[in-house]
Amino acid sequence: xxxxxxxxxxxxxxxxxxxxxxxxxxxxxxxxxxxxxxxxxxxxxxxxxxxxxxxxxxxxxxxxxxxxxxxxxxxxxxxxxxxxxxxxxxxxxxxxxxxxxxxxxxxxxxxxxxxxxxxxxxxxxxxxxxxxxxxxxxxxxxxxxxxxxxxxxxxxxxxxxxxxxxxxxxxxxxxxxxxxxxxxxxxxxxxxxxxxxxxxxxxxxxxxxxxxxxxxxxxxxxxxxxxxxxxx
Ligand SMILES: [Zn+2]
Numbered sequence: 108x109x110x111x112x113x114x115x116x117x118x119x120x121x122x123x124x125x126x127x128x129x130x131x132x133x134x135x136x137x138x139x140x141x142x143x144x145x146x147x148x149x150x151x152x153x154x155x156x157x158x159x160x161x162x163x164x165x166x167x168x169x170x171x172x173x174x175x176x177x178x179x180x181x182x183x184x185x186x187x188x189x190x191x192x193x194x195x196x197x198x199x200x201x202x203x204x205x206x207x208x209x210x211x212x213x214x215x216x217x218x219x220x221x222x223x224x225x226x227x228x229x230x231x232x233x234x235x236x237x238x239x240x241x242x243x244x245x246x247x248x249x250x251x252x253x254x255x256x257x258x259x260x261x262x263x264x265x266x267x268x269x270x271x272x273x274x275x276x277x278x279x280x281x282x283x284x285x286x287x288x289x290x291x292x293x294x295x296x297x298x299x300x301x302x303x304x305x306x307x308x309x310x311x312x313x314x315x316x317x318x319x320x321x322x323x324x325x326x327x328x329x330x331x332x333x334x335x336x337x338x339x
Pocket of ligand 1 (some may be wrong): 294
């Protein structure tokens with residue numbers, strides 16, 4: 108049991124304003140969690156430095172979840188312009204209405220997840236993670252009121268892996284594992300495929316797996332601009 112680091116709790120709403128007066132360093136909290144007034148993210152086991160990185164990552168992930176859903180919302184349930192789906196086909200393979208709707212539904216559901224009120228728990232124990240950089244723990248309940256918990260593993264902090272964009276991608280990845288009203292999250296019964304190159308290949312060769320692979324969801328969210336991605 109890891110004791111809660113009180114400094115790691117982000118207080119919001121009126122209490123945040125009070126907190127800001129007492130602790131000027133908390134001022135950025137209001138900006139970071141402006142979409143989630145009255146929510147409280149907690150960071151048990153995390154150092155102040157880790158909390159600062161995680162707050163930025165959550166902020167990025169919140170932007171990603173909104174932007175990703177906007178992509179599908181604006182294209183509707185049955186997109187007619189399939190040449191306008193390069194981003195979808197890049198990460199989820201050849202277009203089919205069935206696959207499109209599976210991915211769309213998941214992003215729609217994910218867009219409601221209160222990422223800024225989940226628990227982000229830090230661990231330095233290799234045994235807790237089995238080599239992963241993060242791990243999702245499902246806490247059952249409806250998508251709006253249940254609190255997810257993401258275990259942040261040692262690998263998350265390795266040098267060169269820690270851009271805000273990359274960390275935001277990790278949170279979207281983990282969030283896609285969330286098991287809520289759909290009954291199961293991504294990769295419920297499949298091995299996971301990780302990394303940009305492998306995920307691009309998975310989409311090309313096995314769309315039926317890509318549409319259930321968490322990292323593909325993360326990369327879709329991270330890279331709205333496909334031509335830029337491919338040339339870079
Ligand atoms: Zn995963």
